[in-house]
Amino acid sequence: MPNILVVAEHFNGQLRKASRSALGAAGALAARTGGQVSGLVVGYRVGGVAEDLAAHGIPVAVVDLPALTHYLSESYAPVVAAAARAAGATWVVGAATAQGKDLLPCVAALMGGVCATDAIAFTGEGQEVLVRRPMWAGNVLADVELRGEIKVVSIRATEFAAAEKAGLPGSVKALPVAVDESAIRTRFIAFAGSGGDRPDLTEARVVISGGRGTNGDFSEIEALADLLNAAIGSSRAAVDAGWAAGDLQVGQTGKVVAPEVYIAAGISGAQQHLAGMKGAKVIIAINTDPEAPIFQVADYGVVGDLFEVLPALRSLVAASQKQGT
Amino acid sequence: MPLKILVTSKRVEDPEALILVKADGSGIETQGLSYRINPFDEIAVEEALRLKEEHGGEVVVASIGAADCVSEIRVALAMGADRGIRVDHEGPLDPGMVAAILQKLVEGEQPDLVILGKQSVDDDQNQVGQILAQRMGWARATFASKEESLESTAEKTRQCGLRLAADGTSIRVVREVDGGLETLELSLPAVITTDLRLNIPRITSVPGIMKARKKPVREIQVEELGIELQPAVIVRKLHSPSKRGGGLRVKTVQELWDKVHGEAGVL
Ligand SMILES: Cc1cc2nc3c(=O)[nH]c(=O)nc-3n(C[C@H](O)[C@H](O)[C@H](O)COP(=O)(O)OP(=O)(O)OC[C@H]3O[C@@H](n4cnc5c(N)ncnc54)[C@H](O)[C@@H]3O)c2cc1C
Numbered sequence: 001m002p003n004i005l006v007v008a009e010h011f012n013g014q015l016r017k018a019s020r021s022a023l024g025a026a027g028a029l030a031a032r033t034g035g036q037v038s039g040l041v042v043g044y045r046v047g048g049v050a051e052d053l054a055a056h057g058i059p060v061a062v063v064d065l066p067a068l069t070h071y072l073s074e075s076y077a078p079v080v081a082a083a084a085r086a087a088g089a090t091w092v093v094g095a096a097t098a099q100g101k102d103l104l105p106c107v108a109a110l111m112g113g114v115c116a117t118d119a120i121a122f123t124g125e126g127q128e129v130l131v132r133r134p135m136w137a138g139n140v141l142a143d144v145e146l147r148g149e150i151k152v153v154s155i156r157a158t159e160f161a162a163a164e165k166a167g168l169p170g171s172v173k174a175l176p177v178a179v180d181e182s183a184i185r186t187r188f189i190a191f192a193g194s195g196g197d198r199p200d201l202t203e204a205r206v207v208i209s210g211g212r213g214t215n216g217d218f219s220e221i222e223a224l225a226d227l228l229n230a231a232i233g234s235s236r237a238a239v240d241a242g243w244a245a246g247d248l249q250v251g252q253t254g255k256v257v258a259p260e261v262y263i264a265a266g267i268s269g270a271q272q273h274l275a276g277m278k279g280a281k282v283i284i285a286i287n288t289d290p291e292a293p294i295f296q297v298a299d300y301g302v303v304g305d306l307f308e309v310l311p312a313l314r315s316l317v318a319a320s321q322k323q324g325t
Numbered sequence: 326m327p328l329k330i331l332v333t334s335k336r337v338e339d340p341e342a343l344i345l346v347k348a349d350g351s352g353i354e355t356q357g358l359s360y361r362i363n364p365f366d367e368i369a370v371e372e373a374l375r376l377k378e379e380h381g382g383e384v385v386v387a388s389i390g391a392a393d394c395v396s397e398i399r400v401a402l403a404m405g406a407d408r409g410i411r412v413d414h415e416g417p418l419d420p421g422m423v424a425a426i427l428q429k430l431v432e433g434e435q436p437d438l439v440i441l442g443k444q445s446v447d448d449d450q451n452q453v454g455q456i457l458a459q460r461m462g463w464a465r466a467t468f469a470s471k472e473e474s475l476e477s478t479a480e481k482t483r484q485c486g487l488r489l490a491a492d493g494t495s496i497r498v499v500r501e502v503d504g505g506l507e508t509l510e511l512s513l514p515a516v517i518t519t520d521l522r523l524n525i526p527r528i529t530s531v532p533g534i535m536k537a538r539k540k541p542v543r544e545i546q547v548e549e550l551g552i553e554l555q556p557a558v559i560v561r562k563l564h565s566p567s568k569r570g571g572g573l574r575v576k577t578v579q580e581l582w583d584k585v586h587g588e589a590g591v592l
Binding site (some may be wrong): 008011072073074089098099102103105106108109110115116117118132133134135136137138139140141142143144145147148173181185186187188189190191192193194195207210211228236239240241242245246247249252253260261271272278281282283284295296297298299300301302303304309312313316317320 | 340343344345346353355357365419420421430443444446447448449450451452455456458459460463464465466467468470472473474475476477497501502503504505506507508509510511512515520522555556557558559560561562563564565566569570571572573574575578579582583584585586589591592
């Protein structure tokens, strides 16, 4: 049976939402291939994460060791490979997060398997299942066949519904795997969080992104984000300039977001940027240049100066929130 | 401690170009497309050159492809790389095949560091560095970046973002990860893949281009490497993504509000 192993990811002791989408994707895959879905949690003091994952009604293996305190592909990949073998998995699925993209190709390499990045859908049945994934900044979608005993896929979390909790939780079992620390040649030194208490960019209902048009002044974007409990995003230009943290870059080579509302302020709409936000339900563009390509994808375009439009929008939002409408 | 560094230089379609799928889904329309070095590889070449300028050593640039990809090797040579290797290959390549070829080059060249782009902007797979590191059993760090912005003095004075230890046995890498920046220390030899914020690549100069013409580029056939390659990621069909509607203009912020709040009910 082609079983499916979902590799879960956690941050600050919490199961990441993207991993619930990976679980959703695994369910969609299982409907085409047959086979059992099970989960894997790797880390240190991750029992709670494993319980949370198992609450979705799947059996979960957990490898909980001090040597796995910090994620390193060098130490995690062999653990995932061992768990995949133990589960009889021929498919290994995870979210295409920074960690997933780093880890999953290593798992495939270790198992002599094949890997596809950023799956957005599955088509076909049984042995003939194909993986649909974007290429050329999302200008092209490719249906690819993965030829190999072990197939490893990172999925784009915005394209799969997150799995729901089940009535009956699955089991949690510790998997006996040892980590040979002396063989690890990569050392964790430090993590500097870009911080803030805003919602996660990839999970927020509303995202407001600023580009070069902000000229480095994100204050109006922040003020509106405060009011709407929105996440802040950015174009590459604004990140390169040091106006926004690197992990706020939306686009082909940054984050892919699909919020209910995406507000692009002072962003021209280069295809590399569009690749990261085209999936938003409603796109609002604010740009002084009526010819800016962002207007072609925007549901609502305002030709104007963001430093006038954003404050005006903010007072309308504030007034409406006050009235409770 | 001089460093021997292997970098990659893939030939890709100009990222500014609009890529269109052929009507039968068998490939992309290549007519009128221009090509260039994969932007992430260009950053890899730049970082390798800075390391060489600081510590001494040699930068070897490799590309896999048909005869025309020698022009992307020449770009890296014009930037300052010392010599090139082109592995001759026609037809589709997947990340596993590329990593298998690079592994052979690495075994032959025995560099201290391999620096590659984190992804190429054509197939967007983001896998080769990871697979290569795993196959070699080397230390590795993907998505190399730096703390300073690209407009900082550190960048203007072209400092290395990758920091070699004084004893030359390890290197520190700041990585762009979800939620912030992570610092790793890798024992050499190691594999590093570059993200956008690592550096701004230098522009090639006319003397650089002249010099590059005289630099050696070795050609190797895949068969000479003693490996058999079979694609494992097989592209069956290409599609164009569905176009997003849109294009509605609103004249005033009040009108915007009436539409998004009143009609769509989303804000
Ligand atoms: C390999 C590669 C990968 C890339 N990956 C990404 C990626 O992941 N994400 C990404 O975003 N980009 C990416 N890019 C860069 C992309 O091509 C564009 O250069 C970038 O998105 C431009 O950012 P921008 O829209 O902020 O700046 P610009 O294109 O300079 O646009 C600024 C806009 O602001 C408007 N403006 C100016 N002042 C105001 C004002 N006061 N009020 C309102 N509007 C104003 C201008 O009219 C203009 O349209 C990548 C490029 C390459 C080559």
